[in-house]
Amino acid sequence: MIKALAIVPYEGLYEMMKEVAQEVEDIQLHIELGNLQEGAAIAREAEHEGYHVIISRGGTASLIQEAVSIPVIDIQVSGYDVLRILTLVKGFSRKAAIVGFSNITHGASTICKLLDFDIETLTITKETEVKEILTGLKKLDCEVVIGDVVTVQAARELGLTGVLITSGKEAILDAFEQTRRSYRIYSRLQKDVSFYKHLLDCGGQAIAVMDQEENLVYTNETFYKEFQWGKLRNLPGMKQLLQESLISNDKITKTLHLNEGFWNISTCTMDRHTIIMMNKTNFNQENVQGIDRDLSAIELHMSVPYIPMTGKSEAFQRVLQQIDEYSTMKDPVWIFGEKGTRKSVAAHSIYLKREQGNGPFIILHGERLKRDQLKDLLNEAFFHKYSNGVLFLKNVDKMSSYIQKELHAILQMEGSNNLKWLVSSRDDIAEKVSSGEFYPDLYHSLAALTIHIPPLRQRRQDIEDLVHVFISELHPKYGNGVVGIRQDALDKLIHYDWPGNVEQLRQVIEQLFLQSHAYYIEKEEVVDLFNQLEQQDKKNDALTPVDLSGTLEEIEKQVIAKVLEEEGLNQSKAAKRLGINRSTLWRKLKE
Template sequence: MIKALVIVPYKGLFEMMKEIQHEVEDMELDIELGNLYEGVAIAKAAENNGYHFIISRGGTASMIQEAVSIPVIDIQVSGYDVLRIITLVKGFSRKAAIVGFTNITQGAATICKLLDLDIKTLTIAKDIEVTEKLSKLKEHGYEVVIGDVVTVQTAKQLGLEGVLITSGKEAIIDALEEARRSYSIFSRLQLDVSLFQSILDCSDQAIGVFNREAKFVYGNECFHKEFLWMKLENSADIKKLIQETVLSHERQTKTVHFDHSFWNISACPKDDAAVLFFEKNISNQAIPQDGGVHLKAIEFHASPSYIPISGKSVMIQNVIKQIEECGKNGAPVWICGEKGIGKELVAHSIYSKRKRMDEPFIVLHCDLLSADQLKALMNEDFNQKHADGVIYLKNIDKLTHDMQKELYLIVTDGNTKNLQWLVSSESNIEEKVKNGTFNRDLYKELGQLQIYIPPLRERREDIEDLVHVFISELHPKYGNEVVGIRMDALEQIAKFNWPGNVEQLKNVIEQLFLQTNSYYIEKEDVESVLKRLEEQEHYNNPLSYIDISGTLEEIEKQVITKVLEEEGLNQSKAAKRLGINRSTLWRKLKS
């Protein structure tokens, strides 16, 4: 039996590999999700686990090949894959370019010429060229970049729309055939896991080893479950701890906030390296909610990705101009608008434009935050550590009256003068100030600059761009064959009122994407989903309208659809309520 580790760089390819896994009888396939350095970490951790080879794709495959001794099979990008993505982006109204290595651009350039498409094609030899190429494209007015994972990630960092060229089933089958041929050549067995490796992997404590330059050397099994070593390498606090330990040759103990959690770390010097032992500090992490579910009230983002705001209406272009202006200074900004309109996206955009070095983006969910958490968070240690940070007070109008007073004292305290404040609320905040339900002084202090985001129903010309953006984002996530939407279907979507605004539109497009069995979303599919949404507003119990005359499978699909509607088409919430995972939900909708 051939044993292979499959490391895929995006979720859609992961789902496709899962389906193919059941069809392959002569191979034992272990499938993991990990891109670039994440994929390398997974490969290094599994190097001595008896795999005959590793299957991956693109830049991730190249990096893994350099890092491990196991033969690596590359899932090649086929002409069919390129054609599918080019067809998908035809609906974009913005200038597009294809950027990638030769295996992508050669076929892409030929296809563009054959189809008479005005899509520029640029070839790179090394991944370090990507930023320079994309920056020049941006200067020349290009807004959409098509390529592999590293190209798409760089595009988003530069404020461009990135569209991933995904792999189809035929490319995976070709890779498996190549693996079978390779197995006849590379049939040697891997070395057994050493005794010390086994002992360390049995530990419940995360253990990592770093050299004096804070570069990752080793991590046990628990370490790789908890962390991505690349993120640890880039943490200023971790680097400082390692360097202090190596230079002093003395044991160090420190509490560090990393990856949304606080960790107690013991660092021990060993030759020219440091061994780190991690223990999670559960204080101030989350607050209990009804039903025993713990939701995080405080989130730390070291470097949230920049996502461009889409739309060509005068109103949304005005919002974009306001973001540009607000990004030039550190004054508080109050963002208001209806639920689901994208207030957090605007806050992220302002943060991205203000960010100079490593100051964090700290989100406080005011509807979850307790008074004790607010006081504990704003202590002297926090002010010193995050003096130049950006704090986003999400749904500030949900704070109690006492917490509003407490927050006002924090905001006007001289020790927090360097903190930058971003705030969001619903549109009726001025009414709340007038009737005394919201603190007038706090509003005056934080509302120096204001951005109002108009509801989607008032800027319907933005819907077309949003739909195409959502489809391009869903393609690498699920990996099915949908490449666009029919114009008459798009017209139906544009006519709808969208009480849940952009978030509701995105959820609807995701449902349509999953239930469509052809290359394009059809008008009939849209009418069916929108009709159910309208019915939901008229009936208190939509589940009572399930037709039980069909087969068990048909009834099950109706139940899933109704639960999705009740949960605002949120896939994660619906799956959790039904007691299944998202992959199962997706397969049942597709069946």
Template sequence: MIKALVIAPYEGLIEIMREISEEVDDFELHTELGNLYEGVEVARRSETNGFDLIISRGGTASLVKEVVSIPVIDIQVSGYDILRLLTLVKGFSGKAAIVGFPNISQGAATICNLLDLDINTITIMKDVEVEGRLKGLRAEGYEVVIGDVFTVEAAKQLGMNGVLITSGKEAVMESLDEARRVYQLFSKLHEEVSVYQSIIDVDERMIGVMNMEGKVKCANQHFNAEFSNAMIENLPEMKEIIQSVYKTRTKQQNMLTLHNQLWNVSASLNEQYVILYFEKAFSNQTQRQSEEGKQYAVDVQTTVPHVLMTGKSKQIQEVMKQVDQYSQMDEPLWIIGETGNGKDAVAQSIYLKSKRNNEPFITIHCELLKEGQLTELLNEDFFRYHTNGIVYLKRMDRLDTYSQKELYQYINTSTGKMPRWIVSSKDEIAIHERDGTIDHDLFTLLGRLIIYIPPLRERVQDIEDLIPVFISEFHSKYSKQIVGIRQEAMKELIDYEWPRNVDQLKQVIEQLVLHSHSYYLEKEEVSSFMTLLKQRMEVNDVASNQIEVSGTLKEIEKQVITKVLEEEEMNQSKAAKRLGINRSTLWRKLKS
């Protein structure tokens, strides 16, 4: 039995490996997601776990080969893989180019010639060439770039649409054949060089030990479960701490952003090594479990994903123009739009295009803030730790009036340097002196620049551009063979009003891609799905507006309170105001 670690640079490869693992009986396959240097960390962490070899793809496989002592098998890109992608991009608007190493570009060029496709093919020999080549293509009017994960990510950072060449099942099966041959050659050597290093855990805290060069020499299990070595070693603030400890030979206390959270870090010198102790800075941080994973009221991101904004409508073109313009400013910005219409994408795009993109992007989820937590953040002077970054106050309309006034006083009376403020709220906000959902003074202070995102139903011409982008994304996520959508099926989607906007369109495309078994999304399956969607929306609307009046007065009263709470998105302060009672009375009536 060959024990193999599969490092998948993209999610769709994981699905293929799961299918193949049920078909082969001479492999014990363990699959983890990791692209490029993330994949390198997976390999480093797993090398001593008894794996005979590692299977990966492209640039990730090349990097892993440099850091591990066990064999690494590279999944090759087949002609089938390239052909599928070339068929997919025929549905994209704009000029397209293939950018890749010879094993990708040469085969792609041949297929393009055979199919008479007008797709430029560029060969690169080193990854450092990618950015320059892509900038040149962008200057020539190219909008779509086809390549590996590294090339696709680089294209997205430049605002281009990157389409990933995925590996099909046939290419993966060929890599397993190669793995069998390599295993026979290296099995004896593998037994001789396998080294197991055990770490003694003597403390419940997260402890790491670093040398003068800033390299992690050892750590306990709690440390390894929370951080990666690369995360710690590549953090500029950590390097400063290590240098300061060696220079002063005194204990250092600092607050750092790690793993999208704030940490108190204690560092002290022990002979030639620095011992680090990590503890969370805010023990009462609000947490909510969802299908997507953990979400915190305070989310500190050091890496923000690039989200492509696309569309031909005048409205979205104006939004994109404002993003470019406002990203170079430092004034506060307010983003207004309906739910699901891309307010987060606009905020993140402004951050990525700004001169502050080397600092953390801090999101305050106003609907998740517990009572008194904003006060704690202000008293701890939390925002002054990130004066060079951007603070995104998401869904300000979910924050109670008292907290809004408290935030206004803090910002308005501060004399020192502050971060740049970006705020978002829903479209139907009321801004009044007394009875509004948004405090008038706070809006005046933070709404000096405003971006309004029109709902999708007012810019339906953007749907035709969004759908191929979403198909491309889910193509790589689920490793499906879909290459486009029929025009009559496209019309079904264009004719719908999309009450939850772009997010809802993306969810529908994901479901259609996931359940489709052909190369195109067909009209029949789209019509069937949209009929079910409309029926479900109608049922939900009717159910949400019904109150049973056959019960007792107390039961009816509780139904009314519950209904108002739902309409106010569980905000008790707003619900109490609508009902004409205070929060204590509201709480008592709900409990009775």
């Protein structure tokens, strides 16, 4: 029996490999999610756990080959994989390009010529070339970039839409065959090799050793359990600390917010390596007692993900122009709009453009912030300590009148001019100010600049692009065969009023994506789903009993459908309520 580990860069490939693995009997397969350095770190550990072969893809496979001595099988990108993605992006109205290594671009270029697709193809030889090429494409008004995980991640960082070329079943079966061949060749040559030296594990201290290329050569158990290196080293604060450590020979110590906690991090250099020692502090418990009682009232992030905002309507183009314009200013920005218009995404965009990821992004939830918590923040000089960051006051209109007045008092304090505020509220805030329901002085202090995000029903021409963006994001997440939507189905979506706006559209597309068994979402599927939403509006589902006369499987489907409806088709929330993970929910929906 061949003991193989698959390290895959996206969830859709994870699910597909699980499905294909059930068809083979001679390979005992374990699958892990991991990309690039994170995948390489997983591979190093796996080598010492007795795995015979590692299976991965693209750039992650190349890094793993350098990190381990056991055979590494690269899941090749087939012509079928390229054709499927090209068909998917055919529905985009925006200029597209393919960027990747030769294993992707050579075949893709041929297919584009055969099918007369007007898509430019650019070949890279190393990862560091990606950002420069994409920057050039952006200047040429290219908005959609197709490629591997490295290309897609870089595209999103630059504000482009990245579409991942996913691997199909055929490529996975071919990788399994290569696994068998490699195992036969290398099984007699395997040797026990240890790259790590034992370090003292000081209680809860997390310890790691990094080389000059920022690769980990050792981690202790605490570090391994607490952190994923691929994510940790790219956090802005951590990235700056590691860069300082590589340049300086002195010991450097900083406190950073990681994994929902505060860590004291010390680094020192030895023999061209950097030793990283991390201790979790009791900052939350001692210094921010109010926050400790209700951690959900405040979120402190050292980085936020880039989420593209797309729309070609005149109304939404105005929003994008305001985001760009206000990102060059330090004045407070008040973002208002209906529920689901993605006000938080607009705040993220301003933060990323203003700060380039330097300084924390602090979210204060207006509806959760209590009087005692605000006092504790003041007593511990919280606003002064994080004056180098951006404070996003979310749902400010849901704050109590007392908190509104106290917050206004904070803004009048000496030194408060250094605070950088972003604020969000529903679009009826002006009425609340006029009626006295919202404290006028606070509004005037924070509404120096305003952005109104119009509801989706007022910018229907944006729906087509949004639908294709959501499908392209779901494809690598779930890995099923959906590559587009029929025009008559799209017309149904365009003419719907969308009371939940963009978020509701995203949830509906996810539901349609999971329920569809064909390459294209059909009109009938959209009509059926809208009928479900209409029935949900007409009756109180909480009072509708589940029919217990059917089989256990039928009852289970009723319960899943009921919970999904109650959660507004939000898969994550439904899975959490049902006590299952999202992948299990997805499989049950397909049955």
